[in-house]
Amino acid sequence: MPPPFRELSVAQFADEVAAYTWTRPVFRVDMHHTFHPSHAEWRGRDSVEGMWRFHTLSRGFEDIAQHVSIAPDGAIWTGRDWNKTPASVGCNMNAQAFMFEAIGNFDVGHDLLDGAQRFAVVAVIDIVQRHFRLPVQALLFHREVPQTPKTCPGTGIDKGDILRAVAARRALA
Numbered sequence: 001m002p003p004p005f006r007e008l009s010v011a012q013f014a015d016e017v018a019a020y021t022w023t024r025p026v027f028r029v030d031m032h033h034t035f036h037p038s039h040a041e042w043r044g045r046d047s048v049e050g051m052w053r054f055h056t057l058s059r060g061f062e063d064i065a066q067h068v069s070i071a072p073d074g075a076i077w078t079g080r081d082w083n084k085t086p087a088s089v090g091c092n093m094n095a096q097a098f099m100f101e102a103i104g105n106f107d108v109g110h111d112l113l114d115g116a117q118r119f120a121v122v123a124v125i126d127i128v129q130r131h132f133r134l135p136v137q138a139l140l141f142h143r144e145v146p147q148t149p150k151t152c153p154g155t156g157i158d159k160g161d162i163l164r165a166v167a168a169r170r171a172l173a
């Protein structure tokens with residue numbers, strides 16, 4: 001969806017996922033980091049609108065690539081229409097994906113995914129997967145596909161850690 005983008009709490013995101021009129025199935029959650037903006041470069045709404053402008057004007061995408069962006073403070077910013085295929089990993093693998101970007105550069109030696117942001121990342125994965133009755137393993141890191149040389153969502157993020165955190169959150173449901 002074009003601007004205005006909206007800032008949601010985890011609870012508001014859960015309510016919107018439940019209430020949303022989904023017209024497509026979601027089979028997978030795709031995790032990325034932005035690289036730019038990093039935590040230090042993050043400017044809230046201005047940054048989300050900047051990504052939207054970059055994706056639509058420079059990259060030629062029909063809209064901002066991702067369905068949501070997760071801020072360093074844990075806020076979940078809306079993005080592309082959730083019923084539209086995201087611009088995620090390419091090679092005809094994007095259909096049926098729900099794509100999010102964690103704001104930051106999570107390569108080793110740069111930003112850390114912790115606190116409220118990590119809490120929101122784990123929550124978004126769990127909430128979307130649970131809505132579509134998907135297993136915890138229905139999570140793709142961008143770097144896992146052979147068509148990219150990127151380290152996305154960052155060499156500092158261990159997939160096993162994220163999967164265990166999602167499983168732990170699910171066990172409380």
Ligand SMILES: [Zn+2]
Nearest residue numbers: 032033142152
């Ligand atoms: Zn990526």
